[in-house]
Amino acid sequence: xxxxxxxxxxxxxxxxxxxxxxxxxxxxxxxxxxxxxxxxxxxxxxxxxxxxxxxxxxxxxxxxxxxxxxxxxxxxxxxxxxxxxxxxxxxxxxxxxxxxxxxxxxxxxxxxxxxxxxxxxxxxxxxxxxxxxxxxxxxxxxxxxxxxxxxxxxxxxxxxxxxxxxxxxxxxxxxxxxxxxxxxxxxxxxxxxxxxxxxxxxxxxxxxxxxxxxxxxxxxxxxxxxxxxxxxxxxxxxxxxxxxxxxxxxxxxxxxxxxxxxxxxxxxxxxxxxxxxxxxxxxxxxxxxxxxxxxxxxxxxxxxxxxxxxxxxxxxxxxxxxxxxxxxxxxxxxxxxxxxxxxxxxxxxxx
Amino acid sequence: xxxxxxxxxxxxxxxxxxxxxxxxxxxxxxxxxxxxxxxxxxxxxxxxxxxxxxxxxxxxxxxxxxxxxxxxxxxxxxxxxxxxxxxxxxxxxxxxxxxxxxxxxxxxxxxxxxxxxxxxxxxxxxxxxxxxxxxxxxxxxxxxxxxxxxxxxxxxxxxxxxxxxxxxxxxxxxxxxxxxxxxxxxxxxxxxxxxxxxxxxxxxxxxxxxxxxxx
Ligand SMILES: Nc1ncnc2c1ncn2[C@@H]1O[C@H](COP(=O)(O)OP(=O)(O)OP(=O)(O)O)[C@@H](O)[C@H]1O
Numbered sequence: 001x002x003x004x005x006x007x008x009x010x011x012x013x014x015x016x017x018x019x020x021x022x023x024x025x026x027x028x029x030x031x032x033x034x035x036x037x038x039x040x041x042x043x044x045x046x047x048x049x050x051x052x053x054x055x056x057x058x059x060x061x062x063x064x065x066x067x068x069x070x071x072x073x074x075x076x077x078x079x080x081x082x083x084x085x086x087x088x089x090x091x092x093x094x095x096x097x098x099x100x101x102x103x104x105x106x107x108x109x110x111x112x113x114x115x116x117x118x119x120x121x122x123x124x125x126x127x128x129x130x131x132x133x134x135x136x137x138x139x140x141x142x143x144x145x146x147x148x149x150x151x152x153x154x155x156x157x158x159x160x161x162x163x164x165x166x167x168x169x170x171x172x173x174x175x176x177x178x179x180x181x182x183x184x185x186x187x188x189x190x191x192x193x194x195x196x197x198x199x200x201x202x203x204x205x206x207x208x209x210x211x212x213x214x215x216x217x218x219x220x221x222x223x224x225x226x227x228x229x230x231x232x233x234x235x236x237x238x239x240x241x242x243x244x245x246x247x248x249x250x251x252x253x254x255x256x257x258x259x260x261x262x263x264x265x266x267x268x269x270x271x272x273x274x275x276x277x278x279x280x281x282x283x284x285x286x287x288x289x290x291x292x293x294x295x296x297x298x299x300x301x302x303x304x305x306x307x308x309x310x311x312x313x314x315x316x317x318x319x320x321x322x323x324x325x326x327x328x329x330x331x332x333x334x335x336x337x338x339x340x341x342x343x344x345x346x347x348x349x350x351x
Numbered sequence: 352x353x354x355x356x357x358x359x360x361x362x363x364x365x366x367x368x369x370x371x372x373x374x375x376x377x378x379x380x381x382x383x384x385x386x387x388x389x390x391x392x393x394x395x396x397x398x399x400x401x402x403x404x405x406x407x408x409x410x411x412x413x414x415x416x417x418x419x420x421x422x423x424x425x426x427x428x429x430x431x432x433x434x435x436x437x438x439x440x441x442x443x444x445x446x447x448x449x450x451x452x453x454x455x456x457x458x459x460x461x462x463x464x465x466x467x468x469x470x471x472x473x474x475x476x477x478x479x480x481x482x483x484x485x486x487x488x489x490x491x492x493x494x495x496x497x498x499x500x501x502x503x504x505x506x507x508x509x510x511x512x513x514x515x516x517x518x519x520x521x522x523x524x525x526x527x528x529x530x531x532x533x534x535x536x537x538x539x540x541x542x543x544x545x546x547x548x549x550x551x552x553x554x555x556x557x558x559x560x561x562x563x564x565x566x
Contacts (some may be wrong), residue, residue, distance in 0.1 A: 039554060043552065043554055045423065045552035045553055046552050046554075048424075048427060049545075049546075049548070049552065052427055052430060052434075052546070053545060055431070055434065056434050056437075056438060056541065059438055060438065060542070070438070086423075086424055086427070089388075089427065089431070090427055090431045091431075092390065092431075093394075093427070093428050093431030093432045094431045094432070094434055094435035094438070095435060096394050096432060097394070097431070097433065097434065097435020097436040097437075097438070097439065098435040098436070098438050098439045099435075100394060100398065100408060100435075100439075101408040101435070101436040101439035101440050102439040103408075329395075330394040330395050330398055331391045331392070331394070334390060
């Protein structure tokens with residue numbers, strides 16, 4: 001089986017061709033990061049306009065790189081939720097036009113489901129695969145939650161807990177902005193943290209010690225804002241900035257790792273999987289691996305290209321649906337909310 | 352003049368429409384008024400139209416598509432669908448602006464050397480374009496400034512036509528007219544085809560500058 005996947009939920013236009021068992025034949029991602037950088041965040045209308053401009057060449061390139069003709073494709077998969085509706089609908093309409101005109105089945109994919117199964121993508125590296133059930137930490141600029149995944153189906157995914165406010169990636173980006181490191185701040189904070197001293201400005205993520213799997217990242221961002229307001233020592237400002245990055249990152253990684261392994265233990269699950277753009281974070285990757293091993297668990301950290309927004313994961317999740325004989329109608333619409341039932345309500349309760 | 356099978360889509364306003372032509376003659380047309388752009392209804396309407404005509408998507412050698420100005424979302428829904436179809440079949444695409452389609456309805460009207468096409472643009476503004484003896488636009492004009500803009504054309508004889516209350520109470524652009532114009536023009540570069548937005552994007556950042564999943 002060959003599936004063409006299309007992704008346009010936020011600020012990446014993507015198209016990919018993937019086989020039914022997850023082999024990635026092509027994975028084209030056109031990032032809009034530079035377009036939005038000057039505004040310090042994604043501007044929805046600009047994103048929609050840019051998706052529409054890029055989607056044709058991106059789809060064409062995905063087919064060319066895979067050496068596949070549309071006629072050879074068995075299904076067209078597209079992200080139809082969650083995300084920016086105006087951005088999503090560009091991909092959805094293109095996918096519908098493609099599938100309809102080529103006489104192929106259309107399958108809509110939930111972006112989060114795509115992230116959760118991205119670990120099964122085969123990009124040619126030697127890899128081990130997690131077994132079901134597994135616990136997954138999905139951590140990106142738009143989402144942060146822990147899931148129990150019982151089977152390779154969207155309706156076999158249960159959210160165990162998530163953030164009550166900011167996503168972890170969003171907190172990285174806000175801290176980057178506060179420290180004047182540009183947008184997106186995540187990768188820069190990661191780089192500076194590697195040289196910083198995490199004990200100089202001790203920070204702790206809220207809810208670290210609570211028994212729930214819920215998290216909160218807005219308070220720690222406020223703490224960083226207070227540090228910046230109080231004035232970082234000007235004599236060694238560069239060093240101080242690196243130290244703040246190190247403290248912030250250590251605190252965030254700490255709570256993410258702790259809650260994820262706690263969830264796995266609570267559900268008697270041995271395999272934990274990492275996904276989402278923040279999975280690029282080196283400290284998170286290594287800490288999760290070490291802490292899991294120390295508890296006799298296995299951590300699966302997909303290659304970066306599978307963690308950040310990409311269309312290969314959409315094609316693969318679409319292949320799972322297509323293999324099960326599922327397909328959507330020509331009335332498929334873009335929706336801002338995920339299909340996964342949420343247990344964590346935004347803004348609820350004490351931190 | 353294009354010969355063969357041609358299909359046209361228009362989604363710049365709440366009135367979505369499709370029209371099928373063969374060798375220049377209208378075969379059938381369908382329209383639907385919606386409250387939520389056309390993402391849900393456009394392709395089902397097109398699919399039914401093709402069934403009624405007994406056509407397959409790959410029979411259509413050229414597509415005319417409305418490219419605005421109008422609802423940003425509505426226009427993107429039509430243009431993105433057309434781009435997807437083009438990727439699948441390689442059919443030609445011809446973009447037609449909503450104001451050209453509106454003006455096309457008036458071509459040949461007695462004594463109208465200049466035609467001013469208008470379309471409601473929300474927020475107290477209208478999209479406007481003059482063609483003929485005087486050419487201006489497409490542009491966005493505040494309704495409050497309409498008389499001054501109209502006078503500045505220096506074309507008192509101009510016929511004002513379109514759907515932009517209170518300036519004109521006519522009909523919105525229709526796929527029938529998009530198709531008619533698409534027959535007479537050269538094909539566009541499909542990958543490069545973009546809507547005519549006229550208005551710059553709103554740069555109001557979402558509160559967190561990031562999409563959030565609603566609770
Ligand atoms: N090395 C890193 N350390 C920490 N955060 C990082 C790192 N690299 C990227 N990020 C963060 O990851 C986020 C981007 O993630 P992703 O590519 O999944 O996009 P997204 O739009 O946030 O995704 P989604 O739509 O899936 O929520 C940004 O917030 C970015 O700062």
